[in-house]
């Protein structure tokens with residue numbers, strides 16, 4: 397799921413995530429594909445591509461390329477840093493404090509995107525590819541820019557504490573632009589193989605471009621100080637600075653404390669609380685690119701490696717996902733295994749009768765809808781995909797256009813779907829708008845934007861949507877409730893409430909049913925057990941998927957066919 401959490405009131409249009417492009421690269425304008433991921437696949441929906449190019453992290457063309465005229469002009473005394481920036485006595489100027497050293501373009505791109513994320517609420521996964529293209533970075537530099545940008549954003553919590561310890565002042569006492577320079581520098585020193593001297597020198601040059609003259613000494617001093625301590629010792633120092641276990645985990649794994657607590661609560665409910673550190677660590681790993689070959693429409697490529705669980709999923713040794721998708725005319729797509737399994741829970745756990753009607757109530761941007769529609773077409777059933785946000789409904793239409801038959805896309809608020817289509821469908825998917833805590837590894841800044849307050853608002857929408865879906869399901873029909881979040885309030889909490897409100901609804905044994913579909917059985921913790929029913933929670937650290945939650949219900953009288 398994208399930064400956009402799917403609530404109708406929080407559309408990308410409303411927030412203008414790409415309001416501003418990096419300096420010197422021009423504004424990253426939103427076009428008709430607003431909300432569209434900028435990499436292959438279903439993107440901003442649950443279980444999209446990683447949004448992350450994985451490239452070698454190494455120096456390339458350092459210092460060779462000069463930026464446009466605007467860059468050097470910012471380095472004067474225009475603005476003094478707040479709290480940081482004065483040269484501290486005893487620190488020799490860095491080599492790059494000489495006038496004329498230009499910042500390497502990859503670093504400048506990474507920096508500009510980080511600034512836009514902080515100051516303009518931009519989405520790194522949308523803005524960075526545009527910035528890379530506009531700066532005409534080579535593929536090696538694009539890899540470096542991506543690593544620097546994503547790493548600095550993701551590990552901000554950890555790096556800020558390192559900076560605080562090294563600078564001996566609170567992060568909020570440092571000028572924000574200079575703090576961003578330092579975050580970028582610390583990531584290079586502690587999180588990559590970039591040579592320490594290059595990281596310091598480039599950061600000093602960057603500080604000169606974006607801050608006051610005195611800030612260069614500050615940046616030089618702080619970063620040189622950081623290079624004198626090993627990464628392992630920094631971890632120890634950071635851990636020692638925590639005043640509670642939650643804070644220790646929050647700092648070391650760079651998550652807000654409320655998310656640490658939420659993951660712990662969820663894992664404890666599964667009887668797997670000992671996996672907490674692994675779960676936190678997995679959010680800091682880039683996901684591997686997983687593809688789906690739409691069943692009966694396309695063959696998997698010869699070099700495809702079958703994935704662990706979804707019978708339709710595969711990985712490739714490398715290559716450009718866009719090229720793979722283009723070559724298969726869109727019938728091969730990037731899709732997380734968790735998303736595939738969520739859709740297959742609805743389609744493959746009961747035989748499909750020709751003539752069945754299905755609906756996907758929250759379809760944007762269309763990842764699961766394409767799989768549902770393919771399964772439906774293959775078995776003589778029909779799907780209606782629905783999405784309330786117009787731009788996202790367009791994405792659904794586009795995603796479905798790869799199929800030979802037209803699939804109806806409706807654009808309405810699904811909270812009254814059941815009222816408009818009483819007992820209208822044999823199978824319904826509610827892939828509800830949620831906090832997206834299950835896909836933090838895909839969106840480097842997402843964890844810092846979400847708040848516990850989002851839960852309350854989303855909880856109401858989630859329940860309204862499932863209530864509506866219950867009313868829209870034929871007696872004996874199937875209803876799958878899915879979120880890309882392991883948060884108890886969005887998962888077990890919703891299921892419990894639905895069962896309380898609807899005695900006619902039965903939770904099915906989702907674990908057993910899904911394990912009947914997968915290539916190999918999933919190692920699942922204790923799901924919510926109600927009668928003979930159970931729920932499924934997937935995890936990045938255990939399954940390599942997004943943390944997708946799946947509950948399959950039967951609505952009304954028992955199925956007898």
Ligand SMILES: C[S@@+](CC[C@H](N)C(=O)[O-])C[C@H]1O[C@@H](n2cnc3c(N)ncnc32)[C@H](O)[C@@H]1O
Pocket residue numbers: 397401402403404438440441442735757758759760761762763764765782783784785788808809810811827828829830857
């Ligand atoms: C988690 S995303 C769905 C991802 C999608 N199923 C996929 O696999 O690509 C949730 C979607 O629900 C949509 N949505 C939110 N509230 C809605 C409502 N009341 N009615 C219909 N759609 C809604 C959001 O705009 C968002 O696109």
